[in-house]
Amino acid sequence: MEQNEISIVFLKPGSYAMVKDIKAGIGLRRRLEELGLVRNQILKIIKNDCGPLIIMLGESRLVIGRGAAFKIFVEEIKK
Amino acid sequence: MESMVAVKKETKKTKGNEITVALVGNPNSGKTTVFNNLTGAHQSVGNWPGVTVEKKEGKININGEVLRIIDLPGTYNLGNYSEDERIARDFILFEKPEIIINIVDATNLERNLYLTFQLLEMGARVVLALNMSDELKIKQMNIDSEKLALLIGKPVVPTVAIHGEGLNELLQEVLRESKKKDLRSFAVDYGKEIENEIINLDHHLLLNPSWENSDKSRWFAIKLLEGEMNTLQKLVKNLNIERFIPIRDTAVKRLENLLGEEVESLIAERRYDFIQKIVAQAITRKETSEAQLSLSDKIDRIVTNRYIGIPLFLFAMWALFQFTFKVGDPFIGYIEGFFEWLTGVIEPWLVGLGASELLRSFVLDGVIGGLGSVLVFIPNIFLLFLAISLLEDSGYMARAAYIMDRFMHTLGLHGKSFIPFLIGFGCNVPAIMATRTLENRRDRLITILINPLMSCSARLPVYILFAGAFFGAHQGLVIFSLYLMGIVLAILMGIVFKKFLFKGESSHFVMELPPYRLPTLKNTWIHIWGRLSSFIRRAGTIIFAVVILIWVLSNLPAGVEFASQESFLGRIGSALAPIFKPAGFGTWQAAVALLFGVLAKEVVVGTLAVLYGIAELGLSESLIVHSWTPLSAYAFMVMTLIYVPCVATIGTIKRETNSWGWTLFVVAYTLILGWLVAVLIFQIGKYYGLG
Numbered sequence: 001m002e003q004n005e006i007s008i009v010f011l012k013p014g015s016y017a018m019v020k021d022i023k024a025g026i027g028l029r030r031r032l033e034e035l036g037l038v039r040n041q042i043l044k045i046i047k048n049d050c051g052p053l054i055i056m057l058g059e060s061r062l063v064i065g066r067g068a069a070f071k072i073f074v075e076e077i078k079k
Numbered sequence: 080m081e082s083m084v085a086v087k088k089e090t091k092k093t094k095g096n097e098i099t100v101a102l103v104g105n106p107n108s109g110k111t112t113v114f115n116n117l118t119g120a121h122q123s124v125g126n127w128p129g130v131t132v133e134k135k136e137g138k139i140n141i142n143g144e145v146l147r148i149i150d151l152p153g154t155y156n157l158g159n160y161s162e163d164e165r166i167a168r169d170f171i172l173f174e175k176p177e178i179i180i181n182i183v184d185a186t187n188l189e190r191n192l193y194l195t196f197q198l199l200e201m202g203a204r205v206v207l208a209l210n211m212s213d214e215l216k217i218k219q220m221n222i223d224s225e226k227l228a229l230l231i232g233k234p235v236v237p238t239v240a241i242h243g244e245g246l247n248e249l250l251q252e253v254l255r256e257s258k259k260k261d262l263r264s265f266a267v268d269y270g271k272e273i274e275n276e277i278i279n280l281d282h283h284l285l286l287n288p289s290w291e292n293s294d295k296s297r298w299f300a301i302k303l304l305e306g307e308m309n310t311l312q313k314l315v316k317n318l319n320i321e322r323f324i325p326i327r328d329t330a331v332k333r334l335e336n337l338l339g340e341e342v343e344s345l346i347a348e349r350r351y352d353f354i355q356k357i358v359a360q361a362i363t364r365k366e367t368s369e370a371q372l373s374l375s376d377k378i379d380r381i382v383t384n385r386y387i388g389i390p391l392f393l394f395a396m397w398a399l400f401q402f403t404f405k406v407g408d409p410f411i412g413y414i415e416g417f418f419e420w421l422t423g424v425i426e427p428w429l430v431g432l433g434a435s436e437l438l439r440s441f442v443l444d445g446v447i448g449g450l451g452s453v454l455v456f457i458p459n460i461f462l463l464f465l466a467i468s469l470l471e472d473s474g475y476m477a478r479a480a481y482i483m484d485r486f487m488h489t490l491g492l493h494g495k496s497f498i499p500f501l502i503g504f505g506c507n508v509p510a511i512m513a514t515r516t517l518e519n520r521r522d523r524l525i526t527i528l529i530n531p532l533m534s535c536s537a538r539l540p541v542y543i544l545f546a547g548a549f550f551g552a553h554q555g556l557v558i559f560s561l562y563l564m565g566i567v568l569a570i571l572m573g574i575v576f577k578k579f580l581f582k583g584e585s586s587h588f589v590m591e592l593p594p595y596r597l598p599t600l601k602n603t604w605i606h607i608w609g610r611l612s613s614f615i616r617r618a619g620t621i622i623f624a625v626v627i628l629i630w631v632l633s634n635l636p637a638g639v640e641f642a643s644q645e646s647f648l649g650r651i652g653s654a655l656a657p658i659f660k661p662a663g664f665g666t667w668q669a670a671v672a673l674l675f676g677v678l679a680k681e682v683v684v685g686t687l688a689v690l691y692g693i694a695e696l697g698l699s700e701s702l703i704v705h706s707w708t709p710l711s712a713y714a715f716m717v718m719t720l721i722y723v724p725c726v727a728t729i730g731t732i733k734r735e736t737n738s739w740g741w742t743l744f745v746v747a748y749t750l751i752l753g754w755l756v757a758v759l760i761f762q763i764g765k766y767y768g769l770g
Binding site: 022026027028029030031032033034035036038039040041046047049050051052054057058059060061062063064065067068 | 155156158160186187188189190193194218340341343344347348351352375376379383385477480481484485493494587588589590591592593594
């Protein structure tokens, strides 16, 4: 894991990030990949207070449970 | 099983002009709307054999040709990880539809094309429907559909399915495409390193003597790299895929060393890269400030707010139920009135014909009574389906799942399981059908198994009768305690099932949040009608059959007084009564009422009225006289709450799980649980002298 990689659960709403790695089993990875969560894609955190996160990926809004979100590693982008 | 056999026969025969067309697309892409608009009312709904997903099929005539349209389950991918995608993929590979209409959400093109490219790589004949193209303007985007068509080498037709726009052109393209002889192949560029491996594997595959589908060898090579050996083996009989595993493994190792990532992820990445390059050439976007929130986002700010979200949701649910029952009740009155009128007309007519008392009873009590007991459901069910349809189509359901997710975690489930529970408070039948949105079979089964514990509206008359008779001023509290008990038991049973019946990891909550959309009248109607008609058909036949059976049992042995203790029904009741003695209601009337309650819970009250031989108004008083006590009444209500779901629900469970095993399990465990809890309550109550 590179130094600037961080799990999306630590990002605040409004932040942008680039997907770097998904540290999960093949099932979850496939599930996320088919929705567009692959390396180098840019996502935006919409909601991250309690319960599942809501992120914006391309044109879609996705709800991701905390357990799964924890495994999504990104590099934050300052805009 | 029957429908699958019929499908096989037809594709083998290729009846003259009949063209098989499959609809493929992401969930929320408007696929169902396209299907509904194309086939209108001429569709049939069935089950995919061995699986629990709805299969919809319809036929249409256009330009003198017959198109057989199959709606495949909505899916994001054609891999191996969910039932939906397996069904879709297997249909395409084995049934070989001539044309595939790929419905794509124009406002979310890149993600939707992921599936499209899978289809293209498979060598399928695709016609792309660029749906929801009216929403592009709102997002200030424009898609050059001709450019896109050129880039992917397949026809692209902009459509707005909810308004029926573009569908004719779509069908014309389908017909045109079906006549084409040449099949242009399509290839995604996976980047130098992966392409080398693909070419290498392809080469090895083709070294073998000719095998089925060898024209798809490049696709095979890619699937090999992705590790989908099982699928491939199913497709080729005269080629042993296992032989290629060593070559495949070396290739994978090489790539992972070179590029530092898992091969499957690499392939997904490269696909998206390729898609984005293509889309960039066909899309133009106006400069918008990123800070601009869409209307959906603004609404969501409130709807999913951590403080407002839940209260808002509860209010919406309360309003929904009020609507369903307040508006529905007058119609129930009309239907009951109609049946009374019908009886009033037919009875003298039968007497006039000289019909025997038995025949009169059969027609009036049996047939008409039976029909009535089914049709009386319909207004409430219709309104319930309407409400559910609106919630789903508008996009609010997804938000509900999000809001209640944390609560669902206590049951070891997640947000998506919440919706069926909610619906279950109205009626278990649509609730169980709603579990289709759960991808994980385990979660789905658990949700179905504990659903009957949600006290459905049909049990309310029983509560009102007994609580009113025995608890007077406190009846509201008593009834509330029953609902609460149902919820608590559901939670407990959910935890128990999760622990002992379905070991394994809990699934992740990953769900798309579609933008809010206004449902159209036409589509809502088609949606409801499909569900309503299949409900009537299924529930109707089962309930109707049981009513006739009960009628028969009430009238035999010959000459016995209708539904008296001497009739078979009464005898069965007397035989069962001792079982209920420890629970406090060991009378044959109670046993018979519970038996009737299996066909429909509302019927319990009417049955008691008949059995105690008085008009319903006097029932409360009669109960007290006939050795019912507050404690035994409460125990009886608990039994009604828990025991065996009604026949319509049982039928739905069988259909949705496709398994008699699970269906019988539900019947058994609810029966046992109901008895245990009722007995427990009665015995403890008696011990403390609450008698």
